[in-house]
Structures are given as C-alpha cells and as structure tokens.
Amino acid sequence: MSLYQILFYVFASVAVLAAIRVVTVKNPVHAALYLVLTFFSTALIWILMEAEFLGIVLLLVYVGAVMVLFLFVVMMLDVNIAPLREGFIRNLPVGVFVALVMIIELALILGPATFGLELYPSPEPAPADAGNTLAIGQVLYTKFVYPFEIAAFILLVAIVAAIALAHRRRPGVHYQDIDAQVRVRAEDRVRIAELDADKTRRGDVAGDSKANQDKETS
Amino acid sequence: MITEWLSPVIGWMSPSWQYLVVHVLLTLVIVLPVVLAVAYLTLAERKVIGYMHVRIGPNRVGPRGLFQPFADVFKLMFKEVITPTVANKFIFYLAPVLMLVAALVAWAVIPFDDGWVLADINAGLLYVLTIGAAGVYGVILAGWASNSKYALLGGMRSAAHKVAYELAMGFALVGVLMVAGSLNLSEIVRGQEGSIIHWYWLPLLPMFVVYFVSGVAETNRAPFDISEGESEIVAGFHVEYSGIAFALFMLAEYASMILISALAAVLFLGGWLSPFQGTFLDPVFAFVPGIFWFMLKISLLLFVFIWFRATFPRFRYDQIMRLGWKVFIPVTILWIVVEGAFFYFEVGPWF
Numbered sequence: 001m002s003l004y005q006i007l008f009y010v011f012a013s014v015a016v017l018a019a020i021r022v023v024t025v026k027n028p029v030h031a032a033l034y035l036v037l038t039f040f041s042t043a044l045i046w047i048l049m050e051a052e053f054l055g056i057v058l059l060l061v062y063v064g065a066v067m068v069l070f071l072f073v074v075m076m077l078d079v080n081i082a083p084l085r086e087g088f089i090r091n092l093p094v095g096v097f098v099a100l101v102m103i104i105e106l107a108l109i110l111g112p113a114t115f116g117l118e119l120y121p122s123p124e125p126a127p128a129d130a131g132n133t134l135a136i137g138q139v140l141y142t143k144f145v146y147p148f149e150i151a152a153f154i155l156l157v158a159i160v161a162a163i164a165l166a167h168r169r170r171p172g173v174h175y176q177d178i179d180a181q182v183r184v185r186a187e188d189r190v191r192i193a194e195l196d197a198d199k200t201r202r203g204d205v206a207g208d209s210k211a212n213q214d215k216e217t218s
Numbered sequence: 219m220i221t222e223w224l225s226p227v228i229g230w231m232s233p234s235w236q237y238l239v240v241h242v243l244l245t246l247v248i249v250l251p252v253v254l255a256v257a258y259l260t261l262a263e264r265k266v267i268g269y270m271h272v273r274i275g276p277n278r279v280g281p282r283g284l285f286q287p288f289a290d291v292f293k294l295m296f297k298e299v300i301t302p303t304v305a306n307k308f309i310f311y312l313a314p315v316l317m318l319v320a321a322l323v324a325w326a327v328i329p330f331d332d333g334w335v336l337a338d339i340n341a342g343l344l345y346v347l348t349i350g351a352a353g354v355y356g357v358i359l360a361g362w363a364s365n366s367k368y369a370l371l372g373g374m375r376s377a378a379h380k381v382a383y384e385l386a387m388g389f390a391l392v393g394v395l396m397v398a399g400s401l402n403l404s405e406i407v408r409g410q411e412g413s414i415i416h417w418y419w420l421p422l423l424p425m426f427v428v429y430f431v432s433g434v435a436e437t438n439r440a441p442f443d444i445s446e447g448e449s450e451i452v453a454g455f456h457v458e459y460s461g462i463a464f465a466l467f468m469l470a471e472y473a474s475m476i477l478i479s480a481l482a483a484v485l486f487l488g489g490w491l492s493p494f495q496g497t498f499l500d501p502v503f504a505f506v507p508g509i510f511w512f513m514l515k516i517s518l519l520l521f522v523f524i525w526f527r528a529t530f531p532r533f534r535y536d537q538i539m540r541l542g543w544k545v546f547i548p549v550t551i552l553w554i555v556v557e558g559a560f561f562y563f564e565v566g567p568w569f
Contacts, residue, residue, distance in 0.1 A: 068355070178537065
C-alpha cells in the first residue's frame, strides 16, 4: 500500500468515525469539536485529490469562522440535554423511513449505472505547476461570473435582513460614544476651583491672608 | 539534496517514504531554532522592557542573565501540573497543544531564503490564513475546559476579538495578493525585487499597519491582551494552568509572535531581499546571506512587539471591537479599491 493510500484511508476513517460521534456524543461542545474534526479530515481528503483551494477554504470558512461562532454559542448554553433526547423510540419509525428514502435516492443517482468506473476513468494527475486556485478563479470570474455574483448578492441581502430584524435601538440602553470620548478635552472634565484660603483658622483679616498662607506652606 | 546525503540510510525505502523521512528531519531543522528563538525572545523581552523602565532586568543566571530562559524552562518543567477537579481533562490538555501546533505548522510555508522553504505550495497565503484562524481553538477550549468563570470569560473575549481581527488580516492579505498576483510566499518575495522602495510596505502602507496591529491582537499581546486581563479576570483563559501546560501556552504565544513578524517581513518587507538591492551598496553587502536580512527584519518587528507592550495601556473591550470592525475593516476595503485605481493608472514600480 502506498503512502497516498494509507493517508486516504486514515483521513477517510477519521472523517466517518468523527461524523458518527457528532450525533452520538452527549456533550454539545464535544459534538461541535467532532464536527471540526470531520471538516478537517474532509479538507485533507480534498487536498489529497489535488483540490487544495477547496480544502483550505473549507478549513478557513467552516473551521476558522463558522465553528468558532458555533462553539461560542454552544458554550454559553446551559441546556439540559435529557429532554432533548426523549422520544427516541417514538420518532424511530419516521427517522428510519426518511433515512431509507434518502439512501434509495442516493443509490439511484450515485449507483454504478451513472457513476461507474467505466464511465469515469480515474483522472490524470495534474502536472506539478498546475494550481487548483488559478483554475477555479479562471472559470469563476468568467464563465460563472453571474451565478457567483448573484450568490454573493443574496448572501449580502440575507446579512442586511438579519441585522435589520435584530437591530433596534432600545430606549434606556446606554452606549459608549467613542467619538465623543476621544474628542473630550481636559477643560470639559476638570474644573480648576480657585478657593480662597481658610480665613477662620487664625482670625486673619481678609485680604492679606493669601500671601501669608503661601509663605507658611512653602 | 538531503535525500542524496541520506541515501545510504534510507535508500531502501520507496520514494514517497523517503520523502516523508526527509521532511520530518527538515521539520526538526525549522522547529528547533524556532523553540530556541522563543526562549531567547522571552529574555529579550524582559531585558528590553527592563531598560525601557530604567532598570536592568534579569542578570543573575549566567553572564548578563543569558541562561535565564533555561532556568525558567526548568522551573516550569518541574512544577506540579494541577488539573481542576471538574475540568474536562482531555480538552484541558488538548488546548495548549492545539495552540502550539497552530503556532508551529505555519512555518512550513515560510521562505527563509531563495528556495529555502519546506513546502513551496502555491496556496501558501491561504494556508497561513487558515492556520491562523484555527489557532483560536486553543484559547476557546482552554477557557471552556477549565470550568472556571474567569477562564470562560477570557476564552469568550478572545473568540470575539480574534474573529474580528481575522477579517481585517484577511483583507490585508488580499491587498498583498493583488499586487503580487500569486498566493505562493516565495513568489510574493520575488515580486518585491528591487530596492527598499520596491517592497510592498510602501504601496500597501495602510495594509501593513492593519496587518501588523491585527497580528498583535491575534497573538493576545498587550495592548490587546484582554483575554488575559489580569486586572479584571485574573489571567483569563490560562488561570487554571500550571507547570508545563502553562509553559506550552507561553511557548505558543511567543512562537506566534515570531511567526507574525516573519509573515509581515515576507509580505511587506521583502523577505530575504537585501534593502540595498539595486543601489551602489549592493556589491558591498553581496556577501550577506539572504537569511540574515530575513532574521534582521523579524528581529526589528519583534522589537516593535515588545515596544508596544512597554508603551501602551490595555484597550477597553469595546474599544478593541470598534477598532477591529469599524476602523480596520473599512480601511482595508477602501485600500483594495485604491489599489484597483493604482492598477488602472499603473502607479510606481509596483503595478
């Protein structure tokens, strides 16, 4: 067995085992971490298949950003898991039915009739200087530029909508106005009070007390 | 070359196994100096900050305190490692290791000199960005697994501010990618051939500043060290760690400082290129190897890291968030547009 094959089987089995653990493990934080491991192994398999751009971007987007926010939320939750795990037997028939339908559908599409080895001979390995990044960029910004831009626009609209729905100015909430904080000058905050010296102490006559006290203190 | 040297020992293996063995050895050749540099960076930091405070700093162990790092390492190694009773043990010990791995694996794509790179991959910039993004996990998991409120608060703060600065950093890298026209770090350095004004720091000055400051924030260094925040949350995510586990966090922090400096040197300061290239001084300095210039640039940037720590007070949390989201990201996006204009009018020697 070549190193390539060993690596493929290691990554593939880790990905499958971790994916199973995502749904079987009790602790939600552990489940999220197993999901990270699944993404990681899948990305490595992609890199083995010379799709380094896809692999690295999978890690960057899902592991680097999405799962961090996911963990952020899951860690803050204090959910009691037990009620969520109830009803396994009751929901089992529905679950089995949905799973069976999905398996049959997948088998119809991905079976040997349509994806057989004779229909798809294994591709030639790309030459050493060929980059997956360049290849994707060249078609993404020429042939598929409209779908790409439209997808980006839909995402932008979704972001704006989510912010518009969630963002409201509530009365009575105090915000830090940093511009005002930066613009502040010493004169706005500090008032230098000119206090007359204490005249009652020794019954000084008003007028020459200031000069006297200066002398005493110095 | 190394494969030929080692052929008496590993010649019986198949080529892909030989490749594996050679690259494991090369990895050691990179990692060991990095770890040694970390040890002496801690000493340099204490000395530099000491002189900035008008005091001497450590000077007891060895001549002028030169063996102080070893004393620190041995002290940390022989201290008791305490595990909090209700901590999640596996994740508790996984977190520092994850952080260290993230700080070390990115070195694979750093070119030390022309051709001196472990993995000359054509998506090097993306790889670096990804590894940086994965480094957040160490802090978050350490905070969560410690089962301590201060640690959790530290982890949360760190997750939020790292995500913010990650974006600014990514946009700064897009700027470099536009000028260089390549994701390969060696190609990026070759694109900066010429004198010191051909380096990308000049056309990308806002990007350079944003990248370096975001790098300081990413490594949890002062003035962005709110995830530690001694005055508010004791020591943040690593309150519960002691002994060698704590040492791993420190090792990871300093290794990622060196990494950020190395990346800034590669992307904006011409990597291994001599600053006198193309001037009359070029023949005078022709004997200096490229790796020397690279190390010099890293050292200068590391000095700036230490200088920041000695100079600035810690940011307030909302100020950090504002700087990341409302200042850095708009600045980088604006500068990408400006770069587009530079391209159109073919400004200077860069475009």
